[in-house]
Amino acid sequence: MMTLPMAAATAFFFLALLVAVSTVLAAIVEHTFVVRQMHMQHLCKDTLVTVVNGQFPGPAVEATEGDTVVVHVINQSPYGITIHWHGVKQRLTCWADGAGMITQCPIQPNTAFTYRFTVAGQEGTLWWHAHVASLRATLHGILIIRPKSGSYPFQKPHMDVPIIIGEWWQKDLTEVEKGYLNSNDNDPAAAAINGKLGDLYNCSGVVENSYVLEVERGKTYMLRLVNAALFSEYYYKVAGHRFTVVGVDANYVKPYDTDVLAIAPGETMDVLMVADAPPCRYNMVALSIQAPAPDPQIQTFVSRGLVRYKNVAVNRTRVCSEQALTPKMPDRHDTATTFFFHGNLTGSLPPGHQSLLRQVRDRVDERLFITLGQGSICKGGNQEGSCKRGGSNESMLVAYMNNVSFHLSEKTVSLLEARWHRRNTTTINVTVEELPGRPARVFNFTDLALIPLIPGGKGEELEPTRKATTVRRFAHNATVEVVFQSTAALQSDSNPMHVHGHDFFVLAQGKGNYDAARDVGRYNLVDPPMKNTVQVPRLGWAAIRFVADNPGMWFMHCHFEYHIATGMATVFQVDDGPTLDTTLPPPPLDLPKCSHIKE
Known part of the structure; x- marks a missing residue:
């Protein structure tokens, strides 16, 4: 018969073993973000932009539930910078939340700071972005958290496809911020899908590059959508295809079938798309939504990409049109479609959230x-x-x-x-x-x-x-x-x-x-x-x-x-x-200081 001390020792042994096994299974996902300015050219204009690692959008951070994420941010830009891990709960790591002047002082030029946090109890798509001034327009990227088990509460897709809807600005974004405060009009130059403006825009007659997704008939693709725009909610459609929404903001929802998505700034969405159309070419479109008059009106922003089936046979069989099929979009002033879209989503909670x-x-x-x-x-x-x-x-x-x-x-x-x-x-x-x-x-x-x-x-x-x-x-x-x-x-x-x-x-x-x-x-x-x-x-x-x-x-x-x-x-x-496990720990030793802030 096991005595009480023996039982306690046995329980402690198994608890220690469980912790050890969990530690072995969890990984450290490490990145270095170098923030600097560089010139990019769109719409016949050379624009100085602030980006991470020379990329727009920035690098993807991919982890498995339970992993620890470590990101070294080296600020070589002229601005104070923070990075917010949008949607990460930051359990007891509020210091790593990256909200400028709320949880930390900005990382000053020519200095560095390391963000450390664990992605526990969350699965799905989130994102990261700057949280100082309007710099998140170019300082952003996707954050993917995959299930530790490797399985989903739905059929596992053949491939993940990040779809980041954003905007291209031809203005100094810090001046855009000041313009807001002075009630000046400040609009982006174009919309973008994964950093590509699309063929609806041109420079002296030469069309801008479009984002192209190549698919195989019969396969299922998980579109991981992020709305990184400063300004607008967007409708998103792919001609000839339907979607099944399975997650929002890194939480599962009951599968919802639709042919149009409505995604607001800050939102993320996991959507299954089956490549079940004739093997042709189909346009994907992101269209900004705007409140109708008497609201002040701004221009419509739209970006177009392409879904292209492998082995498209335009000339051989004449099955496909020479032109890619384009979806019929809702009206830009249609606010009813987004209202009903969001209202139709219901949760599918894991046991831990019950x-x-x-x-x-x-x-x-x-x-x-x-x-x-x-x-x-x-x-x-x-x-x-x-x-x-x-x-x-x-x-x-x-x-x-x-x-x-x-x-x-x-x-x-x-x-x-x-x-x-x-x-x-x-x-x-x-x-x-x-x-x-x-x-x-x-x-x-x-x-x-x-x-x-x-x-x-x-x-x-x-x-x-x-x-x-x-x-x-x-x-x-x-x-x-x-x-x-x-x-x-x-x-x-x-x-x-x-x-x-x-x-x-x-x-x-x-x-x-x-x-x-x-x-x-x-x-x-x-x-x-x-x-x-x-x-x-x-x-x-x-x-x-x-x-x-x-x-x-x-x-x-x-x-x-x-x-x-x-x-x-x-x-x-x-x-x-x-x-102790419900008390915020002290700040990290390298937390940035607020002295000599450059705004």
């Missing part, structure tokens, strides 16, 4: 109702004073959450460092305010009459907004519900809202003004999709819940660059838990 779903179903500790819109502040530092609005040059436009525009007034220390020093009795003064849990004023949030920015317009009295560094603090393991309400305040666009450090359940979305008495009953608490970025629909709302179980300071913001640059952001502060 307890989270039970918790968010059973209790809610914190409820936030956050309005998303635009307002104005008075120029000259008199942000809450009296000035002319309605497009006057005495005021400037900003984006907000509950009429507070996020602004970092302190740039000598990151918010996470300030929190750490406060916890350890060192005083570093950083002035923060609590993000209001509700808007200061209730109005018809989706009234189209609020859009026109004109003197005496209906929205003018709603414009006054203030700037502050806002934080919302949550106790460890609190269940948080956030209802995002898009508004028509000076524009009526959708809002892709991204939460760092946590995935959340998307419980419902709707058109018009959120009404708890009516809409709570529509919540999907059975199989909601789990995401890190939710597309809050135009003139509508979305409700999410998550468990705040990862201590740190986590940025939460809109992924439209104009919106984040002008203040549609806040920080979620999650407290430490009661144990």
